[in-house]
Amino acid sequence: MSLDLIVLYTLDTFFYASLIFLIVSGLNIIYGVLRIVNLAHASLFALGAYTMAWITSTYVIKIFGDSLVGLITLPLLTAVIVTIIASLALVMPILTYAHGKGDAFQLIVTFGLLLVFEELFQIIWGRAPLAAGQLFFMLGFIDIVDKKYPVYKIMVIAVTGALAIILWHVIYRTGFGLVFRAIAMDPEMSAALGVNVGRVVVIAIILASTLAGLGGALYLPVASIAPGVSLEFLIIAFVGLVIGGLGSFTGSLIGAFIVSLFRILSVLFIPELELVILFAVAAVVLLVKPEGIGGGR
């Protein structure tokens, strides 16, 4: 493979890794404070994408025309706000109730939530795929080693990179992060020492849904959203979670990167076996290092 293609596929890997990181880090944040792996988390990603498609094609284009500022700010903001509202209204009550009730209970309840979301999307937005590529095309392409590469994807990589740094700073360098890590380590002791656990849980859920909703909104301009996409991303994100390690921030980064690397490679060479390869990677990592590459707290 020539150099230009290698560069392009590397950028694509980073682009997918960014999207997957936005889901996996949210899964990890919720797992940190509640010890629940939320199967409906990728549905928030899908909700962000649906909102983005809907608001861009119905309102934003009519009001702002092809103004770039309007196209970027308004849909992304709306997508994040809608995701947060849905998360607080539907996800939070169920997660807090399921807290501490055992693996099977939590899995089944969040699976029920996944079904509810999937069907609600179809009621609101129908079964046909929705797309809104205006933002993608408006940003145009730049030349990278004789090939054209979309500016939009580079923008997404940059935004996610910045978010990852901010997130790292919040978790490891602020008072809130200290409390958050304390709860992840020992919730009872944190509560006994006077930490308001409930408040941290609410903030964690808002944070996680913001990341997922933003991920979905950023994903939409390059693709389309249809029923089944949330499950597809749930599986990919979960494989990333397994590879990186449950409840580890660096693990989210590593896992997201490895899973998208394998995804790009398999799409390049043997697209039919993409899921089989992801399955094999997850199974091997679980066998060799059950706590994940970035895990082992």
Next chain:
Amino acid sequence: MMAVSRELGNSFRALIAITVLIAILYPIVGWLRPGFEVILTYGVILSIAALGFNLLFGYTGLLSFGHAAFFGIGAYTIGLTLKYLNLRVLEAQIIIAVIATLLFSALIGSIVVRYRGIFFAILILVIAQVLWGFYVKFYHITGGTDGLKILRPIILGFYETRGLGYGDFNMVYHYYALAWFLLMTYLMWRIVNSPFGYTLKMIKDAEDRAQALGINTYKFKLAAFIISALYVAVSGALYAPLNRIVTPELAYWTMSGKMVFMSILGGTSYYMGPIVGALVYVYFESIAQFITVHWFLIMGVLIIATMFLAPIGLMGLIDRPGFKRILSSLSKLPI
């Protein structure tokens, strides 16, 4: 006959009673509300799948979100043997489905039963999605989303069902499915009440202790996984001729969700739970479809509601003292 448990949900009499009830109810339901009797047949068939699912979940403690994979193998074996081998003898087709499932589940199971909880649940879901993708993408083999048409089968090796009218076929097929139900439930009863079944329960409650006692829990979990897969595959194979078409939807993750729901609805800690759950489920679904096409929304809400309000399931509610006093007089009847 067998050791009679104090719980109705775990008694052999209840199993006999429900089999008799299904046999008697068919003509009665058909007379009261024509068209509703075939739903009972679907319930009988799906209860075999739910029973298999629950051997893994309720008894062994492994929650699978991917059992639709085996349902799909069962159903597609019927479709593919018909398409390529022109085979219409249903028992022969079921035997092929069983062999295929045996090989596939042994291969997959040897990998996935090493893991527990969320890891097991999602790894098996990935496998199910792989198979679903296969049915959708390889349309020249599987018919894609249009699926495969299923002709009327020859049952018991000699009985040609092609000439039968719609109602007659449904009735014949109901009692045929009931015979399978009787066989499969009886075998399952023997399995869960054997030392093997008790070991599975022990693994669910305390796997570490089982290992400390020298039990190779991996082998037991693998065996439970394979048996469970076989039950689901038989159910899928029986489902195909009644449904008259096999589509990828039968192998989609929502199908796995149905099995989860049927089991928790009936009560996963009871032998009878998944059977009762499946029978109630099919009527829920068909009645709900008068109101809305978005059945999965209702199902999702019901899954959450069941887990929140009655995680013990319907059998658990029946086994509460109030119900028991009424039913104890009934269960003392010589059956």
